[in-house]
Amino acid sequence: MNRSLTSNASILVASDNKSDADVVQRLLSTDYPNTITTIDPDQASADFDQHRPEVLVLVFKELEKSQRYYLGLYRQGCAVQLQPHRTIVLCGKDEIHHAYKLCREGIFDDYTLFWPMTIDSSRLPMSVFLALREQASLRVSTPTAADFAAQVRRIATLEKMLTDQLAQGDNRIDAIGQAVTYATNHAASALENFSQRLIQGNLEDIVAVKSADKLQRELGQLKRDAIEAPLHTLTRSVNPLKQWTNEFREANNTHLESLRTLNSLANTIQPSLLIVDDDEFQHKIINSILKEESYNLMFAAKGSEVFNIVRNSRPDLILMDIMLPDINGVEIVKQIKAVSRLAKIPIIMITGESKKNFIMASLEAGAKDIIVKPFVRDILLEKIKYSLDNP
Numbered sequence: 001m002n003r004s005l006t007s008n009a010s011i012l013v014a015s016d017n018k019s020d021a022d023v024v025q026r027l028l029s030t031d032y033p034n035t036i037t038t039i040d041p042d043q044a045s046a047d048f049d050q051h052r053p054e055v056l057v058l059v060f061k062e063l064e065k066s067q068r069y070y071l072g073l074y075r076q077g078c079a080v081q082l083q084p085h086r087t088i089v090l091c092g093k094d095e096i097h098h099a100y101k102l103c104r105e106g107i108f109d110d111y112t113l114f115w116p117m118t119i120d121s122s123r124l125p126m127s128v129f130l131a132l133r134e135q136a137s138l139r140v141s142t143p144t145a146a147d148f149a150a151q152v153r154r155i156a157t158l159e160k161m162l163t164d165q166l167a168q169g170d171n172r173i174d175a176i177g178q179a180v181t182y183a184t185n186h187a188a189s190a191l192e193n194f195s196q197r198l199i200q201g202n203l204e205d206i207v208a209v210k211s212a213d214k215l216q217r218e219l220g221q222l223k224r225d226a227i228e229a230p231l232h233t234l235t236r237s238v239n240p241l242k243q244w245t246n247e248f249r250e251a252n253n254t255h256l257e258s259l260r261t262l263n264s265l266a267n268t269i270q271p272s273l274l275i276v277d278d279d280e281f282q283h284k285i286i287n288s289i290l291k292e293e294s295y296n297l298m299f300a301a302k303g304s305e306v307f308n309i310v311r312n313s314r315p316d317l318i319l320m321d322i323m324l325p326d327i328n329g330v331e332i333v334k335q336i337k338a339v340s341r342l343a344k345i346p347i348i349m350i351t352g353e354s355k356k357n358f359i360m361a362s363l364e365a366g367a368k369d370i371i372v373k374p375f376v377r378d379i380l381l382e383k384i385k386y387s388l389d390n391p
Helices: 018-029 041-051 063-076 093-104 123-139 145-199 212-266 280-290 303-312 329-337 356-365 377-389
Strands: 011-015 035-038 055-059 086-092 110-115 272-276 296-300 317-321 347-351 369-372
Touching: 011 018, 011 041, 018 035, 018 055, 018 123, 035 041, 041 063, 055 063, 055 123, 063 086, 063 093, 086 093, 086 123, 093 110, 110 123, 145 212, 145 377, 272 280, 272 303, 280 296, 280 377, 296 303, 303 329, 317 329, 317 377, 329 347, 329 356, 347 356, 347 377, 356 369, 369 377
Parallel strands: 011 035, 011 055, 055 086, 086 110, 272 296, 272 317, 317 347, 347 369
Antiparallel strands: none
């Protein structure tokens, strides 16, 4: 086994029978030396708070007792609610299917047949190892697929920005060319007009023209040297800019194509949204609004369900009702924001109250935004999109 996982791992064995607890402790202690037992129900919450186990093993001969014990932990303290851990329940052969169902429902994480003991004595240590490996993967604060998708969607705007900027550059280069042409024509016209006035004697009080042909040749040379040549040089100096923009556009086509592919992939990733409200009707309303959007929806009706979900996963955004049956939504926000792994999850409060004290308490707790029931579809969608793009 991976010693980095097992050497310091905290395992808590909870039971109402000291003999059973001792058997399980001996079974695990070889691989997991930091295995502790607790058998006093009055000390359950305190023992959990003290040891902060990564794996909780429930050793009760009836699943109903395991459920009652675990529920009691949630009621007695908040450590179990946010302490990342996996729960393994031991069961007898007559309750295997029930244990399977409870794990499928998310009440426990795994089960092991323990009564009667089988020849597979490594089954429980292996279950603990797998649980620890899952915990280790959660501890690594790696960006989620939705995090990458949000960044890719931002980068995707780079293509439009580059295209727009290059188009503006082309327009400005063309404008320079047009200005040079206009200046050339205008200067040539002015010089031609001046020469005609001289030749026709309109300026004889200023200068007398002795040879119209020589004057015409000199003015023509002046036009070529002083007007056409410099402006032609200016025109040629602009051409490399035009060439550069074309080469830049062609050189980046491959990169832009990769960017388009990334953006297409990003659009297939569904951010996960956790909706917390004790009103089933509100679940249906939000589901009807969001069902056509590219979101993976999870629902919770009370605080304990929220903690169970965020303990084992990391939603990309939470819609949190303030008034819940077991714990205030603002308090849940505070506890979530206190956990580094969860602190950056954007939380939007949903409430039927628009009073200033509710709003201020929510924002001070760490909520990103507030939305008041009944929902306005476009506003809800806009707030969700903005919060996901700007967590």
